[in-house]
Amino acid sequence: MNYHIGVVEDDKNIQDIVSAYLKKEGFEVTILGSAEEAWDIWESSPPDMWVLDIMLPGMDGYEFCRRIRNESEVPIIIISAKDDEIDKILGLELGGDDYLTKPFSPRELIARIKRLFKRSHPVRESNESSNNKVKVDHLLIYKNDRRIFWDGQEEEITTKEFDMLLLFAENVNRAFSREELLVKIWGEDYFGSDRAVDDLVKRIRKKFADIPLETVWGFGYRLRSDEEN
Incomplete structure (x- = not known):
């Protein structure tokens, strides 16, 4: 499958470089110079992933990200010259789903991008496989399809929400430190605050x-759980 990636970036040099590399890897690429243009594309021909700059003319990347997330769980990689921890958080x-600081x-x-697609679009296998299902009380997870059900109702979740819930469900009753969770969910190359863990837990509890x-x-x-899976 040729994935379609929308790149929202107003710097022409970065547009050209990112577009060339993505096309070389076989991706279909749409370059947008503003969030307004990107929103029009989203409504007519939505990409499978967004690579999103924060500092844009008109609507900024934060607002665009918020709007997209209100409608979909499509993967979003944020790129920004802002490297302050608060901006990343x-x-x-x-x-x-990820944050990359310029220059990159x-x-x-x-x-x-490949790692995120691997997580969000895995090869589908039968949901009847016992190795594919994880059940803890009211929580049911289909690993290969990355689908989660709560009390029989399917829930829309982000990539990291899924990864965290699966980690906990496969290790029920085990306590994980914030540092462990940062490494397992965000990866060893993540250097942000462990507040990201608290914020993710907060979102899961709300859903x-x-x-x-x-x-x-x-x-x-x-x-x-009183009953281990």
Whole structure:
């Protein structure tokens, strides 16, 4: 499958470089110079992933990210010259799946795009496979399709919400430190604050009412169950 990537960036040099590398890897690419143009594309021919600059003319990238996330869980990689921790946290809080600071290596961008597609579009296998299903009380996860059901109802989730819930469900009653969660969910190359972990847990608790995702004070979190899967 040739994935379609929307690149929202107003710097012509970056547009040309990113476009060339993406096309070389076989991706279909649409370059947009503003969030307004990107929104028009979203409504007519939505990409499979967004590579989104923050500093844009008119609507900024944060607002565009928020609008997209209100409608879809399509993967979003944020690129920005802003390297302050608060900017990274804000981008992730608004629903970004990854954050890359300028200047960046095009090869690193390609690697992150492939990793994100691998997580969000895995090869589909039968949902009846016992190795594919993880069930903990009211939570049911189909790993290969990356689908999650709560009390029988399917929930729309982000890539990192899925990754965290699967990690907890496969290690029910085990406590994970914030540092462990950062490495396992965000990767070893993530250098942001562990506040990102707290924010992700907060979002999961809001979506899954009464989920027994407990705080282990002074340490981290665990998914509690009286009956291990």
